[in-house]
Amino acid sequence: MCFTLDKCLGQSQDTLFNTTINSLGFQMINGFMFTYYAKNIGLYYVWGGMPMYIWSDRLRGCVINGIVYGDTSSSLSNIGIINQETPSIFSLSQNYPNPFNPSTKIKFDIPKGSLVKLKVYDILGREVAVLVNEKLTAGIYEYDWNASALPSGVYFYRLEAGDFIETKRMVLVK
Numbered sequence: 358m359c360f361t362l363d364k365c366l367g368q369s370q371d372t373l374f375n376t377t378i379n380s381l382g383f384q385m386i387n388g389f390m391f392t393y394y395a396k397n398i399g400l401y402y403v404w405g406g407m408p409m410y411i412w413s414d415r416l417r418g419c420v421i422n423g424i425v426y427g428d429t430s431s432s433l434s435n436i437g438i439i440n441q442e443t444p445s446i447f448s449l450s451q452n453y454p455n456p457f458n459p460s461t462k463i464k465f466d467i468p469k470g471s472l473v474k475l476k477v478y479d480i481l482g483r484e485v486a487v488l489v490n491e492k493l494t495a496g497i498y499e500y501d502w503n504a505s506a507l508p509s510g511v512y513f514y515r516l517e518a519g520d521f522i523e524t525k526r527m528v529l530v531k
Contacts, residue, residue, distance in 0.1 A: 443495045444468045447521035452502075452514065456528040459505035463488070463514055470494050471518040477502070478513045485512070493518075504529050 444466035452461040467473060475489035485507060488500050504512070509531045515524040 444497055447516075447518055447523075449514075449516040449523040449525060451525055452527045456530040457504070458530050460501060460503040461527060462499050462501050464497070464499045465516050465518075466497050467493050467495055467518055469519070474515075474517040475500060476515050476517075477504075478515065479507075480511045480513075488514075 445468055446466065447468060448466040450464040452463045454461060463475065465473075465475070470492065473489050473491060473493045474487075476484055477486040477488065479485050486502070486504075488502055507529060509529050512527050512529060513524050514527060515522070
């Protein structure tokens with residue numbers, strides 16, 4: 358398994374991380390030590406005190422039983438903490454833009470460390486994508502989702518974190 362972080366930290370070349378599942382790695386980039394941890398589909402790393410999850414265009418995600426895991430877009434997409442403040446309540450924001458073509462951002466707040474699941478369903482209630490299925494620390498997160506592999510239509514995204522469950526509607530227009 359390997360991940361490529363596109364033009365990492367201002368480098369002119371992509372940075373390749375050769376990994377095995379559940380492996381910890383270190384790599385020097387522009388004179389700085391870069392720590393990363395490979396999970397099943399994504400790559401977890403800490404830079405400047407901000408933990409991030411990335412999926413690479415080189416990995417392309419995978420499809421298991423018709424469900425997309427990871428990113429299948431042709432560009433880097435990520436989930437990361439976008440604000441250092443700790444929110445006081447769980448919340449799921451409306452995706453933006455909505456309607457969208459083909460990518461949209463989904464923001465959510467996690468006030469305490471929790472197992473977080475963010476999934477997408479079609480109008481018939483079939484699961485079409487698993488965006489997040491990880492234990493996350495407290496923070497304000499944003500997921501950039503590319504739905505180019507899906508047809509136009511109404512979709513629902515659902516956040517489950519601890520006892521919190523919320524579902525919102527979004528429209529993909531091609």
